[in-house]
Amino acid sequence: MNKQIVIAFLFLFIFLINVLEIKAQELGDAEVEQLINSVFSKLITGNATNSLGSFVGVDLSDSKIEYSPTFRISPGKYLNISANGGISNGVFNAIKNSSLNSNVGVGAQLHFLDTSSFSNVIRYREVDRRKYHIAREKLLSEHYLDSLNLVYNKDLIILNNKIELLDSEIKTIVSLLEENNDSDKRDSLKLELEIRKYKTQHYREKAAEMASPLWKKREFLRIGNQLARKLDTLDSNLFPITGFNVRWFSFGYEANNDAFKFYDPSQNFSDQVAKRNATSHGFNIQLSTAKLAQENFQSIYATINLQYQLRNNIDELTKLSIVDSRQDTSVSGDIRTIQEEITALTGVFEEDINALIVNYNIYSFFGLGNRFALHLNPKVEFADKRKPLYDLEVGILLSIPKKDELATLFNAELFYKFYDLSNNFQSEISFIERNSIGLKLTFPIAFNSLIN
Numbered sequence: 001m002n003k004q005i006v007i008a009f010l011f012l013f014i015f016l017i018n019v020l021e022i023k024a025q026e027l028g029d030a031e032v033e034q035l036i037n038s039v040f041s042k043l044i045t046g047n048a049t050n051s052l053g054s055f056v057g058v059d060l061s062d063s064k065i066e067y068s069p070t071f072r073i074s075p076g077k078y079l080n081i082s083a084n085g086g087i088s089n090g091v092f093n094a095i096k097n098s099s100l101n102s103n104v105g106v107g108a109q110l111h112f113l114d115t116s117s118f119s120n121v122i123r124y125r126e127v128d129r130r131k132y133h134i135a136r137e138k139l140l141s142e143h144y145l146d147s148l149n150l151v152y153n154k155d156l157i158i159l160n161n162k163i164e165l166l167d168s169e170i171k172t173i174v175s176l177l178e179e180n181n182d183s184d185k186r187d188s189l190k191l192e193l194e195i196r197k198y199k200t201q202h203y204r205e206k207a208a209e210m211a212s213p214l215w216k217k218r219e220f221l222r223i224g225n226q227l228a229r230k231l232d233t234l235d236s237n238l239f240p241i242t243g244f245n246v247r248w249f250s251f252g253y254e255a256n257n258d259a260f261k262f263y264d265p266s267q268n269f270s271d272q273v274a275k276r277n278a279t280s281h282g283f284n285i286q287l288s289t290a291k292l293a294q295e296n297f298q299s300i301y302a303t304i305n306l307q308y309q310l311r312n313n314i315d316e317l318t319k320l321s322i323v324d325s326r327q328d329t330s331v332s333g334d335i336r337t338i339q340e341e342i343t344a345l346t347g348v349f350e351e352d353i354n355a356l357i358v359n360y361n362i363y364s365f366f367g368l369g370n371r372f373a374l375h376l377n378p379k380v381e382f383a384d385k386r387k388p389l390y391d392l393e394v395g396i397l398l399s400i401p402k403k404d405e406l407a408t409l410f411n412a413e414l415f416y417k418f419y420d421l422s423n424n425f426q427s428e429i430s431f432i433e434r435n436s437i438g439l440k441l442t443f444p445i446a447f448n449s450l451i452n
Contacts, residue, residue, distance in 0.1 A: 058441045059086075064103070069445070070111075080109040082254070107254030107282075114247040135234055143227040150219055156210045159203055166200045250286040255279060258314050261344035263322060273322060273344055278351060280311035292370070299365035301373075309355040317345040355383040363397060373397040375413060387424035393417045411442040 057066040064086030071079045085104045149155060173193045180186055209215050262276045284307035291300045322342045329335050359379035366372050377393040395415030402409045416437050423431070 054445045056443045056445060060439045060441070076113040078111040078113070078248075080111065080252075082107045082109075102259045103256060105254060105256035107252060109250050109252035112249045114249065132234070136231070139227060139230050139234065143223060146223045147220070150216055150223075153210070156207060159207050159210065163200060163203045163207065166196050166203070170196050170200065244290070244292045246291075247287070247289045250284070250288065252284045252286075254282045254284075256282075258312070260314070261342055262349060263320055263344040263346040265346070273342060276349070278312045278314060278349075280309060282307055282309045282311070284308070292365075296366040296370075297364050299370045301361075301363040301365070303361045305357075305359050305361075307357040307359075309353075309357065311351075311353055311355055313348075313350045313353060314345065317347040317349065320344050320346055353384050355381055357381045369401065371399045371401065373399075375415065387422075389424060390421040391417065391419055392421060408444050411444070413440045413442075414438075415440065 054069045055066075057068065058064075059066075064084055066082060066084035068080060068082040071081075073079050083104075083106050086102065170193060173189050173196065177186060177189050177193070180189065256279070258278045258280075260276055260278075261273055263273050265272060267274075284305055286303055286305040288303040289300070290302075291298075293299050320343070322344050324340045324342065326338050327335050328338060357379065358381075359377060361375070361377045363373040363375050366374070373396070375393070375395040375397055377395075379391045379393075381389040381391075383389070393415055395413045397411060397413040399411050400409045414437075417435060419434050419436075
């Protein structure tokens with residue numbers, strides 16, 4: 001009896017090892033795409049510089065929207081293109097239809113996946129991996145059988161056999177009609193005859209269509225598309241990942257144009273408010289790493305970015321609300337006062353400022369399914385003839401998953417920005433008042449590939 005118990009426990013132990021076995025393997029390009037479209041989508045935080053993935057982002061604090069698709073251009077290499085636009089005045093002024101200041105920008109990032117085995121690893125339970133491959137092989141086998149049916153016209157052969165059977169039955173019914181004089185029986189036989197003639201005609205038309213080469217091409221296309229959809233569904237619901245390490249390097253360029261009203265009190269009254277355009281350029285290099293683990297606060301997404309900018313000092317200017325008034329007098333002598341509100345910037349405007357910016361982003365994930373994250377983003381800027389500028393952003397990120405999928409429906413981050421921590425610009429505004437709170441929404445979209 002004891003021997004049987006020992007053997008039973010031994011088999012149970014072997015089974016549990018097999019079920020719970022955690023394996024690691026180097027990430028292939030296909031696995032990277034699957035991760036980007038599924039569990040990796042929670043790392044897409046609305047910054048094209050940081051994100052290895054495609055998204056639409058909305059920043060409510062800056063009244064800005066961004067569209068940023070990513071494309072795989074070759075194994076391990078990804079191209080991200082971004083376009084953004086915003087209203088400097090804010091949403092409220094846009095609703096009031098006052099004169100608006102705007103900002104538009106475009107950019108491109110090249111991401112290079114680090115293919116070393118240490119930094120490019122996926123971990124999973126072996127039993128889940130097997131289930132995934134069994135399901136995939138089943139789909140491929142079903143498609144192979146469907147293709148063989150088309151090659152050998154199996155369905156057409158079955159259909160022709162049905163037609164032959166119906167022809168035989170029609171002949172039998174005709175013979176019975178010739179031999180039978182009972183009116184009720186003959187009516188019943190005539191009905192059966194019409195039904196079989198109708199079926200025969202329908203089957204002959206279908207057989208003629210199936211014998212056409214064009215029909216066969218359409219069917220091959222249909223089952224091919226059907227297989228592609230099923231594989232996409234299977235791949236989007238990737239087998240559970242217990243962890244992964246991914247690291248990539250990025251190089252990028254961006255250009256932004258600001259269109260704004262500038263107030264210069266030294267000019268003549270009619271020329272004091274003038275429209276200006278200013279273009280800035282930026283070049284960046286970045287190292288990013290993502291590590292997923294099952295434990296709270298063990299999943300980390302971090303980036304360190306070095307950026308050179310040739311820009312203006314629009315952020316240092318003071319925003320004013322200017323109200324222009326005029327009076328209209330009607331024929332009857334009634335006077336109406338008309339006011340137009342303009343949001344303008346004032347101060348000493350400078351262009352072609354050289355700036356070097358270093359910023360670090362880190363997201364630490366926690367909660368069920370790692371759907372929450374604490375965000376820390378310190379930044380320091382060194383610019384011409386200016387003291388270093390220190391900013392800090394803190395936030396909390398929430399990832400909302402798609403129903404019955406590993407992928408994320410959208411990410412929402414509530415953040416608080418601390419500007420000029422050391423007050424090197426000697427602002428008269430208090431520390432609390434010059435800070436801001438905001439909400440950023442990011443909607444991950446399907447990953448794209450430029451190669452097969």
